[in-house]
Amino acid sequence: MAGADRIAENLNDALHHVFADYRDAYLVGEDVSDPYGGAFKVSRGLSTKYPDRVLSTPISENGLLGLCNGLALCGNRVIAEVMFGDFALLAFDQICNFAAKSVSMYGHAKAMNLVIRCPVGGHRGYGPTHSQAVHKHFLGIPDLSLFEVTPFHDNRTLLDELVNLGTPALLFEEKRLYGSRRFTGGRIDELFTFEFAGDHAVSSPGEPGPADVVLIAPGGATFTALAAARSLLLEAEIVCRVITPVRLYPFDIRPLEDLLGEARLVVVAEEGTEGGGWGAEVAHRVYERLWPRLRHRVVLVGARPSIVPTARHLEHEVLLQPERIVAATREALRG
Amino acid sequence: MAGADRIAENLNDALHHVFADYRDAYLVGEDVSDPYGGAFKVSRGLSTKYPDRVLSTPISENGLLGLCNGLALCGNRVIAEVMFGDFALLAFDQICNFAAKSVSMYGHAKAMNLVIRCPVGGHRGYGPTHSQAVHKHFLGIPDLSLFEVTPFHDNRTLLDELVNLGTPALLFEEKRLYGSRRFTGGRIDELFTFEFAGDHAVSSPGEPGPADVVLIAPGGATFTALAAARSLLLEAEIVCRVITPVRLYPFDIRPLEDLLGEARLVVVAEEGTEGGGWGAEVAHRVYERLWPRLRHRVVLVGARPSIVPTARHLEHEVLLQPERIVAATREALRG
Amino acid sequence: MSTTERRREAGGPIATDVDRSDLDLLLLIRHFEQAVLDLFSAGEVNGTTHTCIGQEHVPVALRTLLHPEDFLFSNHRGHGHYLARFGDPAGLLAEILGRAGAVCHGVGGSQHIHRAGFLTTGVQGESVPVAAGVALHLKRHRPGALSVAFIGDGTWGEGAVYEALNMAALWRLPLLLVVEHNGIAQSSPTEAQLAGSIGGRAAAFGLTHRRVDSPDVGRIRELVRGDLERVRSHGVPGVLEFSVPRLGPHSKGDDTRAPEELRSLRRRDWYRHYQRSFPDLFAETEERQRKAVADVVREVRGRPLSTWGTDGWG
Amino acid sequence: MSTTERRREAGGPIATDVDRSDLDLLLLIRHFEQAVLDLFSAGEVNGTTHTCIGQEHVPVALRTLLHPEDFLFSNHRGHGHYLARFGDPAGLLAEILGRAGAVCHGVGGSQHIHRAGFLTTGVQGESVPVAAGVALHLKRHRPGALSVAFIGDGTWGEGAVYEALNMAALWRLPLLLVVEHNGIAQSSPTEAQLAGSIGGRAAAFGLTHRRVDSPDVGRIRELVRGDLERVRSHGVPGVLEFSVPRLGPHSKGDDTRAPEELRSLRRRDWYRHYQRSFPDLFAETEERQRKAVADVVREVRGRPLSTWGTDGWG
Numbered sequence A, B: 001m002a003g004a005d006r007i008a009e010n011l012n013d014a015l016h017h018v019f020a021d022y023r024d025a026y027l028v029g030e031d032v033s034d035p036y037g038g039a040f041k042v043s044r045g046l047s048t049k050y051p052d053r054v055l056s057t058p059i060s061e062n063g064l065l066g067l068c069n070g071l072a073l074c075g076n077r078v079i080a081e082v083m084f085g086d087f088a089l090l091a092f093d094q095i096c097n098f099a100a101k102s103v104s105m106y107g108h109a110k111a112m113n114l115v116i117r118c119p120v121g122g123h124r125g126y127g128p129t130h131s132q133a134v135h136k137h138f139l140g141i142p143d144l145s146l147f148e149v150t151p152f153h154d155n156r157t158l159l160d161e162l163v164n165l166g167t168p169a170l171l172f173e174e175k176r177l178y179g180s181r182r183f184t185g186g187r188i189d190e191l192f193t194f195e196f197a198g199d200h201a202v203s204s205p206g207e208p209g210p211a212d213v214v215l216i217a218p219g220g221a222t223f224t225a226l227a228a229a230r231s232l233l234l235e236a237e238i239v240c241r242v243i244t245p246v247r248l249y250p251f252d253i254r255p256l257e258d259l260l261g262e263a264r265l266v267v268v269a270e271e272g273t274e275g276g277g278w279g280a281e282v283a284h285r286v287y288e289r290l291w292p293r294l295r296h297r298v299v300l301v302g303a304r305p306s307i308v309p310t311a312r313h314l315e316h317e318v319l320l321q322p323e324r325i326v327a328a329t330r331e332a333l334r335g
Numbered sequence C, D: 001m002s003t004t005e006r007r008r009e010a011g012g013p014i015a016t017d018v019d020r021s022d023l024d025l026l027l028l029i030r031h032f033e034q035a036v037l038d039l040f041s042a043g044e045v046n047g048t049t050h051t052c053i054g055q056e057h058v059p060v061a062l063r064t065l066l067h068p069e070d071f072l073f074s075n076h077r078g079h080g081h082y083l084a085r086f087g088d089p090a091g092l093l094a095e096i097l098g099r100a101g102a103v104c105h106g107v108g109g110s111q112h113i114h115r116a117g118f119l120t121t122g123v124q125g126e127s128v129p130v131a132a133g134v135a136l137h138l139k140r141h142r143p144g145a146l147s148v149a150f151i152g153d154g155t156w157g158e159g160a161v162y163e164a165l166n167m168a169a170l171w172r173l174p175l176l177l178v179v180e181h182n183g184i185a186q187s188s189p190t191e192a193q194l195a196g197s198i199g200g201r202a203a204a205f206g207l208t209h210r211r212v213d214s215p216d217v218g219r220i221r222e223l224v225r226g227d228l229e230r231v232r233s234h235g236v237p238g239v240l241e242f243s244v245p246r247l248g249p250h251s252k253g254d255d256t257r258a259p260e261e262l263r264s265l266r267r268r269d270w271y272r273h274y275q276r277s278f279p280d281l282f283a284e285t286e287e288r289q290r291k292a293v294a295d296v297v298r299e300v301r302g303r304p305l306s307t308w309g310t311d312g313w314g
């Protein structure tokens, strides 16, 4: 809706609130200080207001995550900004082997309030090393939760939850979202409204009764999924609900069981490349809970299994587009 | 069988053959030189014979993988030994962002013959940072294949294939395998025989006809799966085939379609923790190809979602055991 | 016609004569980068790009000291490195614009370029251990050849750099680290991201190091020729640090430096100094290069989009 | 009864008097480590362990210079660090054997231990940036407190160390890096894995560095007291390097060094020197500690297995 703030601003506001609410909040990252305020400007204003607790680091992803781990170990609420999610791979050791493991590996429950913000995804022409959706690599690490910013969820609530989680969390931020406005007030456009089921946002066209298709799509893939749902409705009268989870892992399927069980088809769409990804994990949860009720196998769509090329026309070919979702959905419903 | 060599020796022999066959073969890793020959002794004898091409590096996992990338870039056949697979996470950037991406991201197909050997898994009491089955984190990276040593496959053939693959590969080596003898000659014990379907080893009890259960289990989980299959047969007359793939990703399901389609149940067992793992990816492939024929949802079992504790009795609780497979199988067949 | 022009003015930072081909290249790069920024402003560049305005003289100076069998690792700010090596503005521009004839089919874009003996990646520091591996290969198969890695001052934040230097020093690899120290990394001034000094970092591994401040291509060559020779002939690594001004933004429109700072940096621009020392040649050359770049821009913009696929792979 | 014993012999590496509690601790650690190796040989230790035989004097010497609010990051070879801080052989042995009363319920084992102000991890180098983060916290909330990270010479291979030192130097964090330089990393001699010197690595970041060779606890304290104070009061990082012999295997049965080398290393053992300088006290203390350790071993071996779970979490 026109009135809503852009998501980058909403995130920035959320960060400001964390700092206002908690005197032990830290933000640590490359070029996060004013006037730069981070590569995507999400951290603007923080260093000016809280110069002691906003640290612009050298280009040292593993080191800066280690520093965050030390701060978290001392009980602080720590937010790391990784300039591009691709570089979180440089800090994999500190994230997996220290942050997540420290919660349990010393035999005692040890709280680690650490949020690792990672801008991810393509559609910006940043090329192969700056456009990955790295989610899949961090799946299934005990005591590491994965969250993703959505167009629906207020980041103020979300960030407050994350800095108090007691276990480290990755927060993915799909770059397309930054400049987009949040959906608020239950309405997306003239066709779609949304409500929440548990933590999940559920977008539906006005049609009553069960949907033909339930499309699960996080982060920026929400836009792609909504565009696909619109086409499916207008061009083929296929009623499609779009579910946007905010917590990707562990994935909470319970609030969705009826929705999923009633549909003719469940599709999971993700920004990451097809193969070995988040979609397979979600599908597994769906089968686990809904096997007898499923009328079709769960269909997964994602980016093509390729690096993300730089040139716009090539990037477009690789990344997930509404047409791919539409085609996969129609094929499944036909077959 | 008594006559077969131990798998560590077989691997060592395979390495010697690669060096004998290719004058551009390199082995790079920590403490790989004689007389130490690597933490698990798999590299013994190589540095004595090929002092120029066996490099004992400083403790620099990311750096040493980078060095390997440089050698591979120049057309060499490079084998990296990561002392413990857990530390491959330190080299994630070089593996994912350089080795795998270089194959395609420059617009031209660029061969990268790089094999990254990673001892993985627990059952050794090495504790949380030395016992992970890190496979899941490397799934779904375009142009990165995952392989795992098995008790069936001759590593000489395997390694020769891998150093000529043209794309980088991770080779996981479950630590229990090192001291175990290879199964050869088609027989495992008095109950089980094996044959190959495509690249997969298929172990069967002598029963004719389709199996009740097909259990897919790679690497060291093969032993666990075989023990489970034995119990299931002897205690419950459930006929269970065990499939041991050597290439984990991309997973080739085609040679298995009939076997899987005929079974009442497909179970995937893995050493890694449950959640977001390899099993979900395999399950997805199974559904994709066999949906109409499946009589039960694919059941996944793995280690409990926990760090791997050090003390033997605690480690035992966390890691995958035959009893867990048996229980999950019986429950599924009952339900 | 002589290819070398005598300096007119006495004193000043340019103390040597200029080779016409050097001035050509300096101005080609400058105008190429300017054109990239203009195209960016016009919305014709997808994604991002990092220009090397103010730093052109480093690759130009090194050019004649490098051999064809040397392997160069460039970085995100690599257009100058590429042009100095290949003199192929059309192939590079096509890459940046995703047009036919792009050196990497438009797949890599500005910061992921690979061509024989030349490679760029977008992850800071990642290339240095790779360059060490290449140095090892060269040492054995092409003794005398160098593996050269260009990095910025900020990239010394990355642990990979140290892991690589340690191995290169231990194994005496012909790795030359060329540091373009422009006093800033993205928005962070060097004082805020680098403790101690680059010379100290080199010394930590027992490596030779030289810091060069001159904007004078000829003078730079005099200063560093021996260093390169030493790396080549002894097969040991070395570090060359060039103090340079970054006159443009980090990528596009993201310069947060104060106007006074930029003004003072501009005083260090080789461009001014060469212009002052060789006014006629400079004017003539600049005109030529401006036109050459404009022609390239026009020609490349008219090309069809690049294609990529197994068929298109060369 | 005096707690300090006068040296009998003139000359030799032990030039100061000995405090009884120091000798107690030195010999407790020595016998504890010996007991661990024996238990290992008897098949009673699951997994692996790394003993600090030959290096005990480093934590013993530092003990009195450290404050309760200092935070210590130990490493894989950390039993001595733990015992010097907590004097709790039973809790540590229970951890190694997975018995009741284990300091981490047997979950972490020998190389993953956490207790107030003390933490070990099994990944080399990983702790140094974490220690920098703790140093930052301490600087703000407990000025004068130190964050101390113990690492070996080989761990300088890890890039994380440099990333951390750079930040610690930039932000003037009270981080003390204690390097136990035992000339080897697993099987690799230092010359094969470390180019340049540790002093040079410290200098690269503008850090103070001191190398200490003495096996004499009292002398070490004299030498380094001021260094610790400087880190505390100026809030800046420093590096202390202790040259020590590793007299045992890397972990268990994996020592590939030649007998002559081991013989010559044994000549540097604090044990001999203290034995020679304080024969009576030494004999008496050793007897006492041998027995104390034997008692601990007997008692801990008799305990039930440790339990772990949400219920058992403290």
Ligand SMILES: Cc1ncc(C[n+]2csc(CCOP(=O)(O)OP(=O)(O)O)c2C)c(N)n1
Pocket (backbone or CB within 6 Å): A030, A059, A061, A083, A087, A090, C076, C077, C122, C123, C124, C125, C151, C152, C153, C154, C155, C156, C180, C182, C184, C185, C186, C246, C250
């Ligand atoms: C690993 C990694 N972290 C962060 C970035 C984002 N980034 C690109 S260039 C740059 C600054 C580099 O500074 P410097 O090395 O001084 O080179 P300069 O840009 O000044 O030429 C940063 C932070 C990156 N590309 N890679």
Ligand SMILES: Cc1ncc(C[n+]2csc(CCOP(=O)(O)OP(=O)(O)O)c2C)c(N)n1
Pocket (backbone or CB within 6 Å): B030, B059, B061, B083, B087, B090, D076, D077, D122, D123, D124, D125, D151, D152, D153, D154, D155, D156, D180, D182, D184, D185, D186, D246, D250
């Ligand atoms: C990241 C990482 N790589 C490798 C290892 C295996 N490892 C354990 S101790 C060790 C040698 C450490 O040498 P040094 O730092 O000199 O300490 P020392 O053992 O001599 O006390 C190695 C390679 C590890 N634990 N972590």
Ligand SMILES: [Mg+2]
Pocket (backbone or CB within 6 Å): C152, C153, C154, C180, C181, C182, C183, C184, C185, C186
């Ligand atoms: Mg710079």
Ligand SMILES: [Mg+2]
Pocket (backbone or CB within 6 Å): D152, D153, D154, D180, D181, D182, D183, D184, D185, D186
């Ligand atoms: Mg050592």
